[in-house]
Amino acid sequence: MSSDNPISKPRRAKPTPVEPAFIELSELTVNFGRQPVLRDISMAIPRRQTIAIIGESGCGKTVLLKNIIGLLFPSSGHVIVDGQRIDELNDKELTTLRSRFGYLFQNAALFDSMTVADNVAFPLKENSRMRAEKIEQIVSDRIKQVGLPASVLGKRPAQLSGGMRKRVGLARALVMSPEVLLYDEPTTGLDPIVSDVINELIMRTREQNAVTSIVVTHDMKTAQKVADRVVMLYPLSRLRPDESQIIFDGTPMEVMESDDKRVSQFVRGEAGERLLEMREEAISY
């Protein structure tokens, strides 16, 4: 079901056309079996931009992120990273390309069987021939960079709090000095203070490392604080076939002032008619 608002064309952010796209999504469509998740997503992300992809749960934000790094592949359309179409790369080229990315997973996805030090060192051991002492030094620096004490290095992920796990995940994502950082719900499940710590770390990382960042979130505070640009996706199940799935594309300031009811309800966290719609969906199901 779609909104009453006739505006279905996305609003473009002003600074984007200046620089050539580093990451480009072209008519990206993803289906899981018969279920469509993403439809005709086209987007260009220039170097060093921090883009927040917002939208309610289940609208395909994480799927989009996984398509960008080649963990999932589109049903049609393609992703171009630094001029390379990732669906045309062989395994070795894809591995090389992935080493230019850092990925902070939703629940950090730390390896349970390893210590924090081994988790953070993993990409270096896997992709370089560095000596153990050098790896140890880099790991220690990254742990310090995310504001964790050296005492966590010998601990297992299960012994850490949610916020600490996220920070270890960030240290691991940063360890290869990536050009692109992908954040999947970086502040979900964290208290407001730790959420803000993570937001500060995202901003500091951007300033120190000049990375391109894609932040998938439904936390508007995060989107407001860290992003240069905000893109909002809408669940396909509630869109008409001719409507774009990107219902907003603009600056963090503009998103707060959007006159699209679907956008304004989301950014203000108002249920509106959603409860009624959910009941109708449940009945029709």
Add this chain to the structure above:
Amino acid sequence: MATASTNISTEYRRRGLGGAVYDSVADVGAVTIRWVETLGDMSLFMWRTISWLITRLPRRDTLVPAFYNIGVLSLPVIALTGTFIGMVLAVQSYTQFKQFGFETRLGALINLSMCRELGPVLAATMLAGRVGSAIAAEIGTMRVTEQVDALISMGANPIHYLVVPRFLGCLLMIPSLTVMAIFMGVVGGWLYSVEVFGIDSYHYWHNSQQFVENWDLFYGIFKSVFFGATIAIVSCYRGFNCAPGAEGVGRAATAAFVLSFVIILMLDFFLSIGLDSVHHMLWPEVK
């Protein structure tokens, strides 16, 4: 990965007897397609594992834990299982053998059974439960908590990193554990026969020596290599194709054991036929 629906959705079900027959045939067809898909998928999975094994050996820090978990930690349970199988064989066979005055030939039966059949099959069954389910649950949990995605995103190949060490571990450790099971079964059977039934130890071993050859030991160990490979491939495959959630992980662990067990029994049958044919070709004079 298998994607075909296993049965017809209830909304498409037909009415009446004809419809029921039609739907049943369609269901059987869907299940058959799914099985063929799974079989093909598993064969590709095995091929990729072997390709990685040939091209690049895993790092020592992934191999050692796999060998330790599969081999060392299974040792007590395998030793215990082997001992009791040997003793149970002695208990079950003694009465029958005594009726014909063949008590001293008990050793031949126990040792032959342990080497050729019970040692490898029961050790493999025990290990499919202990090792296979653990592998499926571990990889399944990694899958549902995005740890496998994390591996891929950091440039590691999950087959090389997760499957090859476990495959090598099963391939080398399960035959070793089978030798241990056979040894303990032989010792258990001998101890019970001599100490409880009072059979003369010299005649017990002398008769064993006459009936049990090196070929019989090779026979059991050869089969166990295939059983080990089966446990590794089936369990890793089930883990990789785990459905989301705790239920998915549980199902993957159960399915890994059940499928491994079925394949082990089928392989045992075909390998026994094949090995007997080889034996007959090599030594046609031996009946």
